[in-house]
Amino acid sequence: MLARILPRLRGAAPLLGPGDDAAMIAAPGGAFVITVDTLVENQDFRLHWPSGFESSGFDVGWKSAAQNLSDINAMGAYATAAVISLTLPHSTPVRWVEELAEGFSAAVRELGALDCSIAGGDLGRGSEVSITAAVTGALPTGKPILRSGAKPSDIVAVNGVLGVAAAGLALLDSTLPAADWTEAEAGIVQGQRRPKPPLHAGPEAARAGATAMMDLSDGLLKDGQRMATASGANVCIERGALLNDIERLEPISNALGCDPLPWVLAGGEDHGLLATFPAEADLPPGFRPVGVVQALEPGESNPKVYFDGLAQGASIGYDHFEG
Ligand SMILES: [Mg+2]
Incomplete structure (x- = not known):
């Protein structure tokens, strides 16, 4: 779709x-960065879940701020x-909208975006709730870190949790009643409702010499594939580096009778960072190595993401136009 729109x-x-x-x-006097993201009811979030859980306006506002x-x-x-644009059905309770505003502001404050003003927006009516936010940013080093800068022999590193939001989504979507969730299960669902991007880690990684960076919005393998494609090199992830991530989710996967590995590899919406650093670099606080960047093999033309030495297919991670 983008290939048709952009030209x-x-x-x-x-x-x-x-x-x-x-x-x-x-x-x-310089330059700034800008992004925009939309959350649509029943597509990007639900108000009522099979588990009986009800999403508050606060949760939706938090998520909108967090992803931007x-x-x-x-x-x-x-x-x-x-700036925020809201589309609301006539039936939306005013209190729900107040909570949405409170959730957006709470995320800005609590995630530590202390220089971010909420400068205005737009309000309209529609058949479902939709929230669009655009956010601008300043570059402390004067130079953005792109997806395309990963070089062979760079360390691949991650900051933040992997698979928590996907495990939380599985719980919300399950028939395990929300009223019966354990404290650990409720905590995982909290990670899905209110993701916590490590907001100081991006500028710190830039100062520490990150060669490429992106946020983990659609899952480690899919986002890793995007970085590989942009950089023209293979991104190789090692299972041994993900054991803590897998172990953290085992109580949830045991309760639901499934495998936690797909959450860790392909779960979206965690909003941590995927970055690459030169092999000799000291990783900044919060980053942990998960693999290496490798040059394409002789005869290999398409950069790929590898997991434990196996090339991963194209249908990995979350795709907004799938399903
Ligand atoms: Mg992103």
């Missing part, structure tokens, strides 16, 4: 156009302003 969009050229987590725009702030973080930037 038809003609305006002044940005400093950095589509293809990364945010675009970079020239401004007098995460895209700014992924560029090595910090957020400076947000």
Whole structure:
């Protein structure tokens, strides 16, 4: 769809156009980054879940802020302003909308986006709830970190949890009644409802010499594939580096009778960071190695993501137009 839309969009050229987590725009005295994201009821979130759980406006507002702030973080930037556009059915309770505003502000504050003003927005009516936020960011190093900079022999590193949001989604979607969830299960669901992108880690990674970076919005393998494609090198992930992530989710997968590995490898919406660093670099706090970047094999033309030495297929992770 993007390949059809983008050639038809003609305006002044940005400093950095589509293809990364945010675009970079020239401004007098420098440049800034900008991103936009939409959450639509029954597509990106649900108000009523099979488990009996009800999503609050606070949760939806939090998630909208978190996913936009995460895209700014992924560029090595910090957020400076947000504008929000809301589409609401006539039946939406006013209190739900107040909670949405409170959730958005709470995420900005509690995730530590202390320079981010909430500068305005738009309000309209529609058949379902839809929230769109655009966020701008400033680049402390003056230079964004792109998806395309990974080099052979770089360390592949991750900051933040893997698979928690997907495990939480599985619980919300299950028939295990929300009223009976254990404290651990409720905690995992909290990770899905209110993801916590590590907002200082993006600028820190930029200062530490990250060669490529993106946020983990659609799962480690799918996002790793995007980084591999953009960089023209293979991104190789090792299972041994993910044992703690797998173990953390085992109580949930045991309760639901499934395998936790697909959550860790392909679960979206955790909004941690995937970054690469030169082999000799000291990883900044919060980053842990999960693999290495390798040059394409002789005769290999398409960069791939590998898991334990096996090339992964194209249908991995979460796709917005699937299903
Ligand atoms: Mg992103």
